[in-house]
Amino acid sequence: MKEILELLRKNAKLTAKDIAKSLKKNVSSVEGTIAKLEKKGVILGYKAIIDENKIKDFNPVRAIIEVQVAPKRNLGFDYIAKRIYKFPEVRTCYLVSGAYELQLVVEGKDIHRVAEFVAEKLAPLEGVKGTVTHFFLKKYKEDGVIFGKKDENHRMNISL
Amino acid sequence: MKINVSKKSASITPSGIREFFDLVLGMEDIISLGIGEPDFVTPWNICEAGIYALEKGYTSYTSNQGLLSFRKTIAQYLKKKYNLGYHPEKEILITVGTSEAYDLAIRALINPSDEVLIPEPSYVSYYSVTQLAGGKPKYLSTHETGFKVTPKMLQEAISNKTKILLLNYPSNPTGITYTVNELKNIAKIVKANNLIVISDEIYGDLTYDFQHTPFASISGMQSHTVYINGFSKAYAMTGWRVGYACGPENVIDAMNRIHQYTMLCAPIMSQMAAQEALINGDNACLEMKKEYKRRREYVISRLGEMGFTFPYPAGAFYIFASVKNTGLTGKEFSCRLLKEKKVAVVPGVAFGTEFKNKYYIRVCYTTEFEKLKKALNKIEQFLKEL
Numbered sequence: 362m363k364e365i366l367e368l369l370r371k372n373a374k375l376t377a378k379d380i381a382k383s384l385k386k387n388v389s390s391v392e393g394t395i396a397k398l399e400k401k402g403v404i405l406g407y408k409a410i411i412d413e414n415k416i417k418d419f420n421p422v423r424a425i426i427e428v429q430v431a432p433k434r435n436l437g438f439d440y441i442a443k444r445i446y447k448f449p450e451v452r453t454c455y456l457v458s459g460a461y462e463l464q465l466v467v468e469g470k471d472i473h474r475v476a477e478f479v480a481e482k483l484a485p486l487e488g489v490k491g492t493v494t495h496f497f498l499k500k501y502k503e504d505g506v507i508f509g510k511k512d513e514n515h516r517m518n519i520s521l
Numbered sequence: 522m523k524i525n526v527s528k529k530s531a532s533i534t535p536s537g538i539r540e541f542f543d544l545v546l547g548m549e550d551i552i553s554l555g556i557g558e559p560d561f562v563t564p565w566n567i568c569e570a571g572i573y574a575l576e577k578g579y580t581s582y583t584s585n586q587g588l589l590s591f592r593k594t595i596a597q598y599l600k601k602k603y604n605l606g607y608h609p610e611k612e613i614l615i616t617v618g619t620s621e622a623y624d625l626a627i628r629a630l631i632n633p634s635d636e637v638l639i640p641e642p643s644y645v646s647y648y649s650v651t652q653l654a655g656g657k658p659k660y661l662s663t664h665e666t667g668f669k670v671t672p673k674m675l676q677e678a679i680s681n682k683t684k685i686l687l688l689n690y691p692s693n694p695t696g697i698t699y700t701v702n703e704l705k706n707i708a709k710i711v712k713a714n715n716l717i718v719i720s721d722e723i724y725g726d727l728t729y730d731f732q733h734t735p736f737a738s739i740s741g742m743q744s745h746t747v748y749i750n751g752f753s754k755a756y757a758m759t760g761w762r763v764g765y766a767c768g769p770e771n772v773i774d775a776m777n778r779i780h781q782y783t784m785l786c787a788p789i790m791s792q793m794a795a796q797e798a799l800i801n802g803d804n805a806c807l808e809m810k811k812e813y814k815r816r817r818e819y820v821i822s823r824l825g826e827m828g829f830t831f832p833y834p835a836g837a838f839y840i841f842a843s844v845k846n847t848g849l850t851g852k853e854f855s856c857r858l859l860k861e862k863k864v865a866v867v868p869g870v871a872f873g874t875e876f877k878n879k880y881y882i883r884v885c886y887t888t889e890f891e892k893l894k895k896a897l898n899k900i901e902q903f904l905k906e907l
């Protein structure tokens with residue numbers, strides 16, 4: 362099961378047949394395992410990795426936002442986190458250790474939308490004590506994938 | 522004036538598949554399953570160690586034997602991994618790739634007309650290197666014994682001129698390897714006939730189903746063996762050109778005496794990068810191995826379904842498949858596959874006698890999965906259209 366997940370995490374396009382052959386299992390058992398993982402919510406979905414710099418008008422503005430928040434009695438940080446991550450503008454939300462509590466990645470059509478979101482929605486929330494916004498300038502690597510031109514192996518076509 | 526080259530160099534047989542090679546090298550947009558080196562680039566921590574070495578100004582010669590701290594790392598690594606004890610100051614020599622190591626070993630050991638037994642199909646260099654050293658290469662064909670040397674075959678091939686047995690396992694081009702028991706049985710013959718074994722174990726870390734056993738670790742064999750290894754394959758470092766030889770003090774000393782005048786030393790920055798590979802490269806090595814293993818299962822399964830037969834490839838990244846039931850020779854198969862489907866494989870005759878290897882091809886799985894799949898689909902189509 363772990364091996365199947367490992368393979369799919371690298372390449373979600375692999376078919377059950379490919380996986381079965383690569384792991385020396387039979388196809389129906391691989392299909393069964395994947396179905397179970399999907400049903401149990403271990404696999405939440407499949408999506409494409411897109412280098413947005415390579416196409417026009419597909420380049421939303423993103424910012425990392427550090428949010429200082431106060432925990433709520435009996436609920437800890439979960440309550441305030443939920444109030445925040447439910448906004449569709451929030452693409453990512455982590456509770457982290459250190460000088461602030463929540464780290465968000467917020468997305469908007471342009472810089473104004475992101476600023477607006479912070480000023481009008483995020484900062485005024487009860488429990489939010491402060492925010493620091495860092496706009497993304499360039500994406501080099503995300504989730505193990507390097508963007509832009511990959512370092513390729515420059516092998517000859519044939520060797521013994 | 523036309524310069525006459527030496528008889529020796531002229532006598533080295535140009536490989537019978539030169540034309541095929543030139544054809545492949547000149548073509549674009551092909552998928553090659555004919556590349557005997559990793560598709561991965563060197564893991565970053567290793568590259569970084571090389572860059573750091575350059576930045577720090579390590580651009581000089583090292584001692585002939587190689588950096589002592591690197592030899593110590595190798596000694597520790599062999600001790601820990603295989604319980605093999607080699608003295609870093611006397612029994613280890615750093616070479617420019619595994620290639621230089623077996624060249625030196627053969628040159629350091631051979632007297633004119635001494636025989637070197639080379640199991641075939643085999644990696645291409647051993648035969649010519651033996652000839653260049655003035656020795657007599659003698660092929661042992663393993664096609665009828667599961668592509669493995671057997672004690673019987675060995676015993677029958679030994680003459681009073683036989684000095685060296687060259688082993689390479691896991692093997693290029695077959696991927697076969699030996700179990701401890703098989704090695705023990707070979708060791709008995711080696712011992713009884715006072716043979717020296719040069720053991721090229723460059724694919725040792727790419728053994729997929731069980732732990733690799735160095736020949737030198739078989740009881741009584743360390744004093745008979747020159748153990749040879751390198752970084753090209755398991756650490757994806759072909760371009761760095763580092764390898765090493767371990768063996769009895771007098772043999773390493775003899776090899777070093779040739780090495781000091783012909784090569785001087787291996788590149789210092791490569792030695793430093795390779796040291797990093799041994800110290801911190803395990804993870805990257807295991808990740809690559811895992812990937813090769815999955816590809817191996819995939820290719821075995823696909824080729825099997827297509828009706829090819831081949832010895833079980835327990836290691837390295839090769840499959841040596843018979844194409845006999847297509848009615849084509851390996852060379853014809855390779856040429857037509859290249860022209861009709863733009864997929865390259867290597868004709869088996871590149872790896873030994875024409876007679877025995879005529880109906881074989883070597884398939885490498887040093888290509889990323891999606892391409893590998895595409896290439897196999899094309900081979901399947903090719904077979905249907907034959």
Ligand SMILES: Cc1ncc(COP(=O)(O)O)c(C=O)c1O
Binds near residue numbers: 692693723753759763
């Ligand atoms: C069996 C074998 N030995 C040695 C080598 C060459 O290794 P190196 O790059 O360490 O010289 C190869 C490369 O293909 C090989 O297959």
